[in-house]
Amino acid sequence: MRARYDDIADWYEHDFLAAQQGADLLELARLLADLLGPGSGPCLEIGCGTGANAGRLRALGWTPVGLDISWGMLGHASARMPVTQGDAECLPIADGSLAAVVTVLTHTDMPGYPAVLREVSRVLRPGGVFVHLGVHPCFCGGFADRSDPAAIVINPGYRDTQWTTASWTANGLRDKVGATHLPLPDLLNEFLAAGLVLERFGEGGSPTPVLLGMRTRKE
Template identity: 85%
Template sequence: MRAHYDDIADWYEHEFLAAQRDSDPLELTALLVDLLGAGGGPCLEIGCGTGAHADRLRALGWDPFGLDISCGMLRHASAKLPVAQADAECLPIADSSLAAVMTVLTHTDMPGYPAVLREVARVLRPGGVFVHLGVHPCFCGGFADRSAPAAIVIKPGYRDTHWTTASWTAQGLRDKVGATHRPLPQLLHDFLAAGLVLERFGEGGAPTPTVFGVRARKE
């Protein structure tokens, strides 16, 4: 995965993200306001990529810092927030040290996402919050044809946990780097198994949601 994202880092920053820079079609800002909310102090972004969400976090009062496995992506992110290269399944952060952790559109890049959630629970202090904004398991994946946004076609495959490069478009990410699919119940069970308490949910994108958001807390 590191190599795949290294290979596309310049395209991702200068073409893929640039096309969305003046809009927020996935409603990520509204989801962060609702699920993370205003705060202060450090907020870790897991899988920060090129740092596209740093300004959103600062607008909420947080001091973002990011971790990513791809040095190519971090080359762009380093101008936007403090960063370090790290594997999300082994965070270089002390136990019970953070009040807030978040991630945006990354869980499909992480076949070991249950281990990532366990690491999140480890580094959060009691009462700390984790916000997950991920592609919607029910409406996004190799089984979903989104070529006609007003009428998403869901083919067989949703119930299967799998990795695939199948995509309805050659203009996105998944045909380039692949994706791991976890059905919604399995994803939510992974949060519970990590010891995180589910608090709130949200969806973004229209007319059929593209993003599924979760706010969880460490007791």
């Protein structure tokens, strides 16, 4: 079976990320520093893609380990951190074995995100931390038209959780691999249902945030 990202892995690495020319437009480094913070030992990145966040995790002292469903994406990530192929809905990891798990820009790619959160809760030690940095549910590209970054238009669609390739741009991910969405209360409630306590929040990207970040902790 080919994962959706297999067909765009080279584009993601050489065009999509390269177009940002090293600029951290979504403020991922700041959010990881604020929400995850410094630490040591393994930090699992779920949906690690091409490994773009490995350096950011290492800079905080963690040892990044990546998991992704796409062999194509992992082909790039393996140069940046140890990786394994797997489905986030069924992590190949023992119960209660990790102190830190992160995921960056993945939940809109995972229609089964509630199951992913339950898996995160299962593999975390009591007191372990899970940091979610995801597309901001209030400004999701399926309904938020960013053609003019200074005047974003919010179209109807916030309550539509269906998978869609509808997008305001042909230069992004959504038009190529599709995406889903959870309204804000539904997303927050899924963390609580998984036994993850909401602890701290942040936003990234300007002038209107692109990304919502949360630090949660296993009870």
